[in-house]
Structure formats: structure tokens, C-alpha cells
Amino acid sequence: MSARAGIVITGTEVLSGIIADRNGPWLSERLRELGVELAHILIVGDRREDMTAALRFLADERVALIVTSGGLGPTADDLTTEVVAEFAGRPMVLDEPLEQRIAAIVAPLAQRWPNLDRTAMAEGTRKQAHVPAGATVLEPVGTAPGVVVPPADGRDPARPTVVVLPGPPRELQPMWAAARATDAFRAAVAGATVYEQGILRLLGLPESEIAETLRVAERTGLDLAPLEITTCLRRGEIEIATLYEPGGAPAYEAFVEFVRARHGTQLFSQDGTTVDEQVAALLNGPPLRTVAVAESCTGGLLAGRLTERPGSSAYVAGGVVVYSNEAKQALAGVDPALIAQVGAVSAEVADALADGALVRFGADVGVGVTGIAGPGGGTPEKPVGRVHVAVAARDGSGVARGGGRVARRLDLPGGRADVRDRTTTVALHLLRRLLLGQLDEPA
Amino acid sequence: MSARAGIVITGTEVLSGIIADRNGPWLSERLRELGVELAHILIVGDRREDMTAALRFLADERVALIVTSGGLGPTADDLTTEVVAEFAGRPMVLDEPLEQRIAAIVAPLAQRWPNLDRTAMAEGTRKQAHVPAGATVLEPVGTAPGVVVPPADGRDPARPTVVVLPGPPRELQPMWAAARATDAFRAAVAGATVYEQGILRLLGLPESEIAETLRVAERTGLDLAPLEITTCLRRGEIEIATLYEPGGAPAYEAFVEFVRARHGTQLFSQDGTTVDEQVAALLNGPPLRTVAVAESCTGGLLAGRLTERPGSSAYVAGGVVVYSNEAKQALAGVDPALIAQVGAVSAEVADALADGALVRFGADVGVGVTGIAGPGGGTPEKPVGRVHVAVAARDGSGVARGGGRVARRLDLPGGRADVRDRTTTVALHLLRRLLLGQLDEPA
Numbered sequence: 001m002s003a004r005a006g007i008v009i010t011g012t013e014v015l016s017g018i019i020a021d022r023n024g025p026w027l028s029e030r031l032r033e034l035g036v037e038l039a040h041i042l043i044v045g046d047r048r049e050d051m052t053a054a055l056r057f058l059a060d061e062r063v064a065l066i067v068t069s070g071g072l073g074p075t076a077d078d079l080t081t082e083v084v085a086e087f088a089g090r091p092m093v094l095d096e097p098l099e100q101r102i103a104a105i106v107a108p109l110a111q112r113w114p115n116l117d118r119t120a121m122a123e124g125t126r127k128q129a130h131v132p133a134g135a136t137v138l139e140p141v142g143t144a145p146g147v148v149v150p151p152a153d154g155r156d157p158a159r160p161t162v163v164v165l166p167g168p169p170r171e172l173q174p175m176w177a178a179a180r181a182t183d184a185f186r187a188a189v190a191g192a193t194v195y196e197q198g199i200l201r202l203l204g205l206p207e208s209e210i211a212e213t214l215r216v217a218e219r220t221g222l223d224l225a226p227l228e229i230t231t232c233l234r235r236g237e238i239e240i241a242t243l244y245e246p247g248g249a250p251a252y253e254a255f256v257e258f259v260r261a262r263h264g265t266q267l268f269s270q271d272g273t274t275v276d277e278q279v280a281a282l283l284n285g286p287p288l289r290t291v292a293v294a295e296s297c298t299g300g301l302l303a304g305r306l307t308e309r310p311g312s313s314a315y316v317a318g319g320v321v322v323y324s325n326e327a328k329q330a331l332a333g334v335d336p337a338l339i340a341q342v343g344a345v346s347a348e349v350a351d352a353l354a355d356g357a358l359v360r361f362g363a364d365v366g367v368g369v370t371g372i373a374g375p376g377g378g379t380p381e382k383p384v385g386r387v388h389v390a391v392a393a394r395d396g397s398g399v400a401r402g403g404g405r406v407a408r409r410l411d412l413p414g415g416r417a418d419v420r421d422r423t424t425t426v427a428l429h430l431l432r433r434l435l436l437g438q439l440d441e442p443a
Numbered sequence: 444m445s446a447r448a449g450i451v452i453t454g455t456e457v458l459s460g461i462i463a464d465r466n467g468p469w470l471s472e473r474l475r476e477l478g479v480e481l482a483h484i485l486i487v488g489d490r491r492e493d494m495t496a497a498l499r500f501l502a503d504e505r506v507a508l509i510v511t512s513g514g515l516g517p518t519a520d521d522l523t524t525e526v527v528a529e530f531a532g533r534p535m536v537l538d539e540p541l542e543q544r545i546a547a548i549v550a551p552l553a554q555r556w557p558n559l560d561r562t563a564m565a566e567g568t569r570k571q572a573h574v575p576a577g578a579t580v581l582e583p584v585g586t587a588p589g590v591v592v593p594p595a596d597g598r599d600p601a602r603p604t605v606v607v608l609p610g611p612p613r614e615l616q617p618m619w620a621a622a623r624a625t626d627a628f629r630a631a632v633a634g635a636t637v638y639e640q641g642i643l644r645l646l647g648l649p650e651s652e653i654a655e656t657l658r659v660a661e662r663t664g665l666d667l668a669p670l671e672i673t674t675c676l677r678r679g680e681i682e683i684a685t686l687y688e689p690g691g692a693p694a695y696e697a698f699v700e701f702v703r704a705r706h707g708t709q710l711f712s713q714d715g716t717t718v719d720e721q722v723a724a725l726l727n728g729p730p731l732r733t734v735a736v737a738e739s740c741t742g743g744l745l746a747g748r749l750t751e752r753p754g755s756s757a758y759v760a761g762g763v764v765v766y767s768n769e770a771k772q773a774l775a776g777v778d779p780a781l782i783a784q785v786g787a788v789s790a791e792v793a794d795a796l797a798d799g800a801l802v803r804f805g806a807d808v809g810v811g812v813t814g815i816a817g818p819g820g821g822t823p824e825k826p827v828g829r830v831h832v833a834v835a836a837r838d839g840s841g842v843a844r845g846g847g848r849v850a851r852r853l854d855l856p857g858g859r860a861d862v863r864d865r866t867t868t869v870a871l872h873l874l875r876r877l878l879l880g881q882l883d884e885p886a
Contacts, residue, residue: 013675015481017468018684024486025460038458039493041486043467050482050504057500061493075654120655168676170857211518212563230489232456241461293764299755300746303764307742310818310859318774319764321736321746327761327804331774361770375753414613416753 003189005036005065006058006160010080011167012045014070022169023069030176031067032243035194039063046077055087059160065188066160067179070167072144074124081147084162085132089152092130098137098145099129105143136182141171150184161188198252199272200240202263203429207233210240217258226251236422237275238266268432275428276305282435283315283365287398291431292361293319294332294353296344297371297387302424317361322353332356332368343382345370347407350388354405364397365434367427371410373419385412387423391430404439406430446508446632448479449501449603453513453523454610455488465612466512473619474510475686478637482506489520498530502603508631509603510622513610515587517567524590527605528575532595535573541580541588542572548586579625585614593627604631641695642715643683645706646872650676653683660701669694679865680718711875718871719748725878726758726808730841734874735804736762737775737796739787740814740830745867760804765796775799775811786825788813790850793831797848807840808877810870814853816862828855830866834873847882849873 007027014021024041031038039061042054051071058066071080085092102125110116131137131147138146144166151159163179165172179185202210210231218224226248230241240259244252260267268275283289295302303319306312320331325344328334333356334349342348353368371387378384390407393399410426412419433439450470457464467484474481482504485497494514501509514523528535545568574580574590581589587609594602606622608615622628645653653674661667669691673684683702687695703710711718726732738745746762749755763774768787771777776799777792785791796811814830821827833850836842853869855862876882 011675012673013682013684014468015471015484016475016673016684017471018673018682019675019677020463020465020468022463025463028458028460032459039487040497041458043484043486045481053500053504054483057496061496073654074651116649116652117655117659120658121651124651124654170861208517208564208567211516211567212560215563216560230455230459230461232454232462234462239456239461241456241459298747299750299759300743300748300762300764303743304741304747305743307764307766308860312742313766316742316764316766318766318770319743320774321743321750321759321762321764323750323756323759323761331761331763331803360774417751418613 003036003064003191004039004062005031005067005189006039006061006063007041008051008054008058008066008068009041009043010046010051010068010070015043015045023165023167023172026169026173027067027069027176032195032197034180034189036065036189046071046079048079048083051079051083052087055084055162062158063160065163065185067163067165069165069172072128072146072164072166074121074128074143081131081164084147084149084164085135088132088149088159088162090132090134090149093133094126095129095131095137098131099126102128102140102143102145105140136184138165138175138178141174142166142168144171146175146179148179148182148184150188161185194246195243196246196249196252198242198244198256199269200256200259200267201269201272201274202238202240202266203236203268204266205238205263207231207238210238213259213262217255220258222254222258223251224255227255229255236425268429275425275432276308279306279428279432279435280309280312280315282432288315289364289397289435290315290317290361291365291367292317292357292363293367293369294357295319295321295367295369296323296328296353297373298369298420298423298427299323301420302367302369302427305424305428317363320357320360328353332360345372345382345386345388347388347390347409350390350407351392351405354390354392358392358394364394365399365431366392366394367431368392369423369427371419371423373416375416383411385414385419386410387412387419389423389427389430391427391434393434399434400437400439404434404437406434406438406440446479446634447482447504447506448474448508448510448632449482449504449506450484451494451497451501451509451511452484452486453489453494453511457513458486458488466608466610466615469612469616470510470512470619475638475640477623477632479508479632489514489522491522491526494522494526495530498527498605505601506603508606508628510606510608512608512615515571515589515607515609517564517571517586524574524607527590527592527607528578531575531592531602531605533575533577533592536576537569538572538574538580541574542569545571545583545586545588548583579627581608581618581621583614584617585609585611587614589618589622591622591625591627593631604628637689638686639689639692639695641685641687641699642712643699643702643710644712644715644717645681645683645709646679646711647709648681648706650674650681653681656702656705659705660698663701665697665701666694667698670698672698679868711872718868718875719751722749722871722875722878723752723755723758725875731758732807732840732878733758733760733804734808734810735760735800735806736810736812737800738762738764738810738812739766739771739796740816741812741863741866741870742766744863745810745812745870748867748871760806763800763803771796775803788815788825788829788831790831790833790852793833793850794835794848797833797835801835801837807837808842808874809835809837810874811835812866812870814862814866816859818859826854828857828862829853830855830862830869832866832870832873834870834877836877842877843880843882847877847880849877849881849883
């Protein structure tokens with residue numbers, strides 16, 4: 001990789017932890033796709049000297065490109081463009097046609113909020129229309145324009161070019177595409193090697209075991225040198241992300257083969273697809289199969305996750321959130337005698353919830369979840385983190401003759417949010433197994 | 444504030460955007476509570492030279508304290524302790540009692556995964572038991588110990604002390620408490636001013652209007668100088684976070700009064716409580732009131748958000764996720780003739796869903812949500828982002844004689860995830876209004 005880059009996320013509200021940054025990770029992935037190696041992400045408050053220090057640090061680290069997000073608003077604490085102009089050695093100038101374009105964008109807003117102060121709005125618009133002389137303007141998607149700022153003529157040409165983008169992700173993301181197309185951007189990253197990326201996903205292994213697999217692979221003589229392998233735990237799964245130059249493809253294929261041989265039952269994705277994507281594809285068919293859920297401790301999060309994807313209404317029949325025993329009976333048809341006998345958190349009730357969801361919604365597949373998310377409600381026999389998940393197919397759904405079923409008892413670590421989130425991951429994996437016909441043996 | 448600090452988040456998987464960092468924001472809030480001003484957060488990959496550059500940059504910025512997260516695992520790419528030791532000028536030494544304590548922690552893990560390589564595990568344990576000479580060890584919460592590392596004797600005492608913590612938040616957070624209690628930590632942040640923080644929350648204003656309010660406040664002669672005011676948009680609400688030294692309390696009170704006078708109807712929180720917390724408190728009572736939801740486009744997220752809090756099962760009766768017209772009828776009792784007449788996305792169907800949820804679950808209050816989250820499904824009359832939310836109380840629930848109702852039609856900007864998330868925010872606000880008795884006039 002010949003070009004390195006840095007990202008500077010500005011905003012006191014991000015630095016202070018009030019809002020979470022989504023731009024750093026997103027820009028990081030975009031840079032990687034372009035073969036640009038990311039050296040650092042810096043998060044700084046809206047303070048001139050700290051922003052300047054961040055830009056200087058990255059210049060000292062010899063990055064060719066800096067991408068900033070945030071600080072382009074109409075108010076006085078939005079300093080980014082000004083600080084970048086000074087860093088690049090370019091004066092700020094008013095771009096009058098740009099001022100008119102911004103004014104045209106904010107005009108309808110002013111109509112929606114009739115009590116707004118018009119003079120203040122005009123001042124804000126004029127401020128946003130000031131750009132570094134010689135910079136390329138990126139048209140606003142919201143109200144704030146971005147800029148691509150190369151070092152001023154006569155300055156060290158090895159100094160970085162700075163791409164200045166707004167903070168809101170839905171403005172930043174389309175403007176990134178415009179930034180990439182500018183001559184200044186292309187010049188800054190010229191010569192970057194395009195890397196390939198492969199992603200493997202596994203469920204049901206500790207991360208240390210993957211580290212051991214890498215050691216064994218090298219001992220066995222596998223050539224891992226062309227591969228930059230990163231492993232991480234993510235929502236209860238292990239992800240192995242590997243970057244390699246195009247010439248490293250045979251080494252990567254050999255590595256994938258090695259992982260498959262050792263962890264075939266845990267490896268569920270060789271093409272980077274997530275379990276969410278795989279389940280969506282399996283449900284979408286053909287044949288199309290619909291799913292319904294009846295969930296207790298996950299409280300709607302499993303339905304929420306299944307409906308994240310556009311078009312999911314085609315295969316998600318619906319769901320019920322049933323905490324109380326009455327609701328389990330009324331909405332999911334669970335026999336109160338069963339609950340009295342074995343308890344609400346039990347394999348039997350998970351099964352009954354799966355069956356109830358399937359029947360109530362007329363779906364092909366039902367998922368039942370019951371458990372103790374905590375922090376209260378645990379007992380020595382049924383501690384916090386104990387969850388039962390069951391997935392059932394109706395007879396005639398084409399999954400298996402007579403229906404088919406997959407179920408698991410889990411003891412999940414972590415706090416309430418972890419237990420709830422991990423449970424949705426496991427439920428999606430069981431749904432995937434069922435749809436692939438990998439059923440439990442009948443009891 | 445006399446002490447400044449920096450945070451270094453390590454991990455190629457964080458830098459590359461594969462996993463989102465949660466430690467930076469969390470540590471940032473903890474530092475603020477201690478009166479330590481955070482200068483920068485840096486995110487770096489698992490590369491020795493980049494980690495060293497990040498530490499040097501922060502030292503050059505004259506921070507008194509650096510907190511690192513990540514890179515303490517048993518594998519060779521976990522470098523943080525080693526890099527910090529070199530930065531501090533302290534050799535790495537084996538702490539044998541620590542090695543035995545780690546071995547005792549991992550022993551049960553080895554029993555759960557009987558195929559693990561014991562030699563590899565012992566090597567990993569020994570690596571993790573190497574710490575910088577003279578550093579204070581923080582006992583592991585998972586398997587990795589942390590360390591607090593002051594600059595070596597004879598080095599510039601103005602150099603920062605480094606707190607080295609593991610990456611998983613549920614290990615980092617308890618170990619932070621241990622780190623704070625060490626002498627080295629106290630010495631590094633000695634003399635920090637303890638700041639107060641006030642948070643106001645508003646709904647239904649553009650951010651530019653708050654900027655204008657600040658300008659007007661200053662023109663009116665309000666003294667904002669003692670206040671460090673940050674405004675940000677967060678899940679459709681505006682949050683105004685203000686830091687001030689104890690002596691600034693009267694200035695802050697005057698500022699709050701000014702905001703209340705201008706934006707009384709939009710200001711819903713003066714004590715920093717979130718709408719989620721307010722709704723939970725209102726439902727919890729006394730009197731206790733239960734809520735049930737029937738949601739379409741939010742697909743379970745509203746139920747998921749209502750059940751986020753421990754103890755929510757006391758007041759969340761349950762919910763149904765009803766996409767199809769059949770499910771709306773079968774699960775929430777919506778009349779198919781009504782849907783045929785006015786369409787599924789309509790004020791009438793939102794009302795019917797709220798009533799249906801209330802009746803089906805025997806709850807005191809029902810919430811109905813129907814809308815078009817996109818990206819498909821919009822029409823010129825009902826574009827993507829159109830959502831109807833209705834909240835209804837049953838007669839006798841104590842909200843108002845004969846029940847009571849609040850409803851809104853929304854046209855929300857953004858993509859599918861934004862529309863779904865914003866809808867849950869608005870639904871919580873309507874629920875809050877209803878529970879406070881701020882009802883719509885009967886039609």
C-alpha cells in the first residue's frame with residue numbers, strides 16, 4: 001500500500017461520549033476498498049488548537065489524505081473548514097453562487113418553522129458559503145457544503161490533501177462519492193494498491209482457538225505472509241477478516257481450506273455474508289417461507305432484527321412479545337398447565353411459543369424465545385442468562401416431513417443488553433439450521 | 444481544569460470499522476466526572492509504530508494521563524502492554540504470582556473446550572503475566588490483567604501516566620474503578636477541578652434555533668461565559684449539555700430559565716432524564732399502569748426499546764408485530780373493512796392498533812404504529828417516512844375520564860433505520876404526553 005490516510009472526527013458531543021461516532025468506521029471501510037491504508041482515527045472536540053494538533057500529527061505521520069467529519073454547521077463553534085484552510089495555507093473566500101444555492105435549500109425549512117430568525121439564518125448561510133481558496137466544493141446534501149483541500153501552491157506537495165465532510169452520516173455518505181471523484185482526491189491516493197478482502201464467520205468457538213489455528217497453520221507450512229489476518233468477536237460470533245494483494249489469492253484459498261477442515265461445523269460463512277443475510281435469502285426462497293416469532297426476554301428485538309432489511313415484510317409474518325403467562329396463553333396459545341408444571345423458562349415453553357407463533361400467524365416457521373435477561377429474576381436452577389430458543393417448521397412447509405425442529409438451551413454471559421442481543425444471534429443461527437434442513441433428532 | 448487526558452483505542456478490528464468502539468465514549472464520560480479534560484481519542488491498529496506514535500502525540504500535547512483499551516490478549520498481535528512499557532521506559536518482567544492467578548482463571552475454560560491446546564494456553568498465560576517493572580497490576584476481570592504505568596524514575600515527571608485496560612467493555616469497566624484507586628492514577632490527575640454537568644432535552648426544534656437562542660441570550664445580557672454549552676441532535680431530540688465549575692451554578696440556572704421561557708413546550712427534560720426513563724417512571728407509578736403495543740413498520744423495535752430497562756416486565760404487558768392485513772386483524776383486531784377503506788397506513792388504523800393492543804393484552808395503555816419505513820412502498824400520497832402513531836388509554840385507567848388519546852402523523856426524513864428509530868422516539872413522547880394527561884382534544 002503506498003497511500004496512507006487519517007480520519008479526524010470533530011465534535012465535542014462525540015469526544016464527550018454524548019453521541020456515538022458512526023463516520024469513522026464507515027470511512028475506514030471505504031478507504032480500505034480503495035486500497036488506502038488507514039493509520040489513525042482521531043476524535044477531537046470543537047477546539048481550534050486541538051483540531052490543528054490532530055491535522056499536524058497526521059501530516060507528521062506522512063499520510064497522503066485526511067478525511068474530516070463534522071463542524072460544518074452555521075454556528076460559531078463549527079470551525080472545521082476554517083481550521084483546515086489555515087492548515088493548508090489557503091485563505092477563506094466567499095463563494096457567492098454557493099451562498100445562493102444554500103439559501104435556496106434552507107428557504108423551505110424557514111417556511112416550516114415560521115418563527116425562525118431570518119437574519120440569523122442568512123448569517124449562517126453566508127458563513128457556510130466561505131471556502132478555502134482553490135478548494136473543490138462538494139455540493140450540500142443537507143445544508144452544509146464539503147470541500148476537498150489540497151496543500152496550497154508552494155507548500156510541500158507531500159503534505160496531505162484534506163477532504164472536509166459534514167457530520168450527519170446521511171449527508172457524509174453521498175458526499176464521499178463526490179469527494180472521491182475530484183482530481184485532488186485522485187491525485188492524493190494515486191498509486192494505492194487495491195486490496196482484496198475475504199471474511200469468514202464462525203459460531204461456537206473461543207477466540208483463543210482461532211489464534212491456535214493460525215499457529216498450527218504456520219507450523220504445518222501454510223504461507224500466511226501475504227495475508228493480513230484480523231480476528232474479532234462480534235455479537236457472539238467470530239469474524240476473520242483477511243486483506244491481501246491480488247497475488248495473495250492462492251494463499252488465501254489455502255487458508256480458507258485449512259479453517260474449513262478444522263472448524264467445518266462452526267464455519268457458517270465463507271463469503272462474508274452475515275447470518276442475517278443468509279436467513280433472509282433462505283426465507284426469500286424460492287420457495288418463499290414466512291416466519292413468525294413469539295419472544296419473551298428479547299422483548300421485540302428478534303422481530304426488530306428480522307425486519308431490519310428492506311423487503312422483509314415479504315417473509316416476516318409478524319411476532320408477539322409475551323412477558324406474562326397470560327399473554328403467553330392469550331397471544332401464543334401456550335397451555336397454562338404446562339407453564340405451571342415446568343416453568344415459563346423451559347425448553348417445553350420455548351417449543352410451545354414457536355408452535356404458537358407459527359399457528360397464530362399462519363407462518364411456515366415459528367421461533368420461540370424464553371429466558372432470564374436479568375439483572376433480576378435468576379435462581380440457582382435458572383440463573384440470569386439462561387435462555388431457551390426453539391425453531392419449528394409446520395408440516396408441509398417443505399423443511400422436513402412432519403415439520404422439523406431445532407432447539408437449544410443457552411447460558412449466556414454478560415449484562416441484560418448482552419443477553420438479549422446474543423439471544424437474537426443464536427435464534428437466527430437456529431433458524432438458519434432449520435431452513436437448511438439441519439434438524440435435531442426427534443426426541 | 445488542570446489535568447488533560449487522552450484515550451488510545453487499539454485494535455485493527457476497531458480501526459477497520461469491523462467492530463464499533465464503545466470504550467472511548469464510556470471512558471470519556473468517566474474522565475469528565477473526575478474533572479479531567481479529554482483532549483483526544485485516537486484509534487490505532489495493532490501496529491507497534493502507530494501505537495507508539497499515538498502515545499508520543501499525546502505526550503507532546505502535554506496530557507497528564509493516557510488511557511488505553513485493547514491489545515491485552517494472549518496472542519502475538521496483542522502488543523499494548525509491551526509498547527506502553529517501552530514508552531514509559533520500563534522493562535517487561537514476569538509476575539509469577541499473577542501468572543498463577545491467570546492460570547487459575549483459564550483452567551475452567553479449558554474444561555469447557557476439551558480440545559484446546561494446553562501448551563498454547565500456558566504460553567498465552569505467561570505472556571499476559573509480563574508487566575512493566577514498577578507498574579501497578581489491575582486484577583483481571585476476564586483473563587487479561589491491566590496495568591497503571593507511571594513514567595520511569597529519572598524520566599521527565601511531566602510525562603503522562605498510562606492506564607492500560609482490556610478491550611471488552613465488561614472487563615474494562617470494573618477495572619477502571621480499580622485503576623482510579625491506584626496512587627499513580629491519583630497523582631497524575633491531582634488538582635483536577637470537579638465540574639458539574641447539566642443536561643436539557645427538547646423535542647420538535649431544529650438545531651439552528653437553539654444556536655439562535657444562545658445568541659439572543661447573550662444579546663439579552665445573560666452571562667454564558669462560565670458555561671461550556673454543547674448542543675447536539677440525538678435520535679430526533681436536541682440535547683443541550685452544559686459543563687460548569689461549581690461557582691457557575693447561578694449562571695446555569697439563569698440559562699435554564701431562559702430556555703424554558705423560549706421553548707417551554709419543547710423542553711421535556713431539565714434534569715437530564717431521557718424520555719425512556721420518564722415513560723418508565725410514569726408507567727411504574729404509583730399507580731402502576733401497563734402498556735401494550737401493536738406495531739407495523741417499527742417491527743418490534745418499540746417493544747424492544749420499552750423492555751430495555753431492568754424491571755420493565757412489571758409494566759410492559761406485551762406487543763404484537765403485525766405487518767400483514769391478516770395479522771392486523773387476527774392479532775390486533777383491526778377491522779379489514781377499515782383497512783380497505785382508508786389504507787393500512789392511516790390515522791384510523793393507528794388508532795385501531797392502539798385500541799387492539801390495549802384490549803388484547805388487557806393493558807391500561809395501548810400504542811399503535813403504522814407507516815412506510817422504506818426504501819420501497821411509498822406513493823405520492825403516502826411517501827416513505829409517513830408514519831401514524833396513536834396512543835390510547837382505556838376507560839378507567841386513570842388517565843382521563845372515558846380513556847384519552849394522543850396521535851400524530853409524521854413525515855420522517857432519512858433511511859429505513861432512521862425512520863424506524865425516530866418513530867420509536869416519537870411514540871415514547873406521545874406515551875409520555877398521554878400519561879401526563881396532555882391529551883388531544885376529542886375530534
